[in-house]
Amino acid sequence: MSEVTTKNTEVEPAPRQNTLIRDILAGGAVRAFLAIVLAMLIGGLLIATTSPSVQSALGYFFQRPADTFSAIWEAISGAYAALFRGAIYNYNAPNFLRAIKPITDTLNFATPLIAAGLGVALAFRVGLFNIGGRGQMLMGVAAGATVAFTVQAPIFIHLPLTIIAGLIGGMVWGGLVGFLKAKTGAHEVIMTIMLNFIAYYFISWLLATPGLLQRPGGSQPISAPTPETARFPLLFTAPLSVNAGFLVSLLAVLFVWWLIERSSLGFRMRAVGENPHAARAAGVNVGRTIVYAMGIAGALAGLAGINQMSGTITSGFENGIDAGIGFDAITVALLGRSRAFGVLWAGLLFGALKAGSFTMQTSQDIPVDIVLVVQALIVLFIAAPPLIRAIFFLPKEGSKTRTPRVKNAKKEVAA
Structure with missing residues (x-):
């Protein structure tokens, strides 16, 4: 050995x-x-x-x-x-309220970005590229404005009806994309781009037609001011600008988180997003799931439109009321990694950038x-x-x- x-x-x-x-x-x-x-x-x-x-x-x-x-x-x-x-905070302001006003401006700008970003993020989780936020916002505004200008009721009835109408308007516009994709296989990017144009010209026609959304007694394509009972109330006294629409967006964040992470429908959505063929083999109705996802995504974008009409632009809106938020929402969803709370923080960041950019321009000439x-x-x-x-x-x-x-x-x- x-x-x-x-x-x-x-x-x-x-x-x-x-x-x-x-x-x-x-x-x-x-x-x-x-x-x-x-x-x-x-x-x-x-x-x-x-x-x-x-x-x-x-x-x-x-x-x-x-x-x-x-x-x-x-x-x-x-x-x-x-x-x-x-x-964030204006340390050169003469008093405390003026000093903290910037953070409320940030929240105000972030509110529609969060809602629309949630709609894009939800579609991302299902494997869909929803770039129709603009059209869904405009259709939400069209439906919400119809209720806001025709219904007369106290604020605790009028405002919820306006919000629900905006949700339905956006849901129909987004759900139409999901239905066509599920039934015909049409690509959602092409459909949402085309529907954006249709929604834009539709609301332009509503604003240019007397007796519809055009301001009474005027000839310009602009609506009447949003009725007081259809506006989101301010959370604080002037000069602070944040309104109750921000709280509604926070509720939307919680809803999307629960829907995607805790509900059975959310489980099916995530399964379809990961692999639609495997999800179909496991018994998931892929087509129906796509319709649900795009409908809910459209409703969230419609909520963003209502935030604009009832919270930010209350003196009368034009056909550009979406203000590019539908496309900025794609950025917010990407930065938030298509997660509900990630979208919340991304929306706050972009709201801060937008609010601070005006001060940069006025004080630094940038x-x-x-x-x-x-x-x-x-x-x-x-x-x-x-x-x-x-x-x-x-x-x-x-x-x-x-x-x-x-x-x-x-x-x-x-x-």
């Missing part, structure tokens, strides 16, 4: 704290946060390059380079400080388009996780951390 000594390399798992850190870094929340940070950094570079003071300092950079860096810092810090003052560029960059980075991982050296999602450790093993081999 002879003894042969060999080395056997074994790999043991890394300590638990290392695995936890790796899981956090590989998560979607960290990628979303880093995408926002990177977009803000690039936005800061754009602000600096377009600043007249920076351009002037660059003319004598080699004589006094410190002036250039100082101008860059002042331009970027001044812009984002103005964004903060316009979106174009509002800079904020739009930042929003577009956020979408770009969110939609490209490998790019974020490459820039910040993040681990891949689902990868495991292991630390190689070498152990010596002895084996006896018969000669």
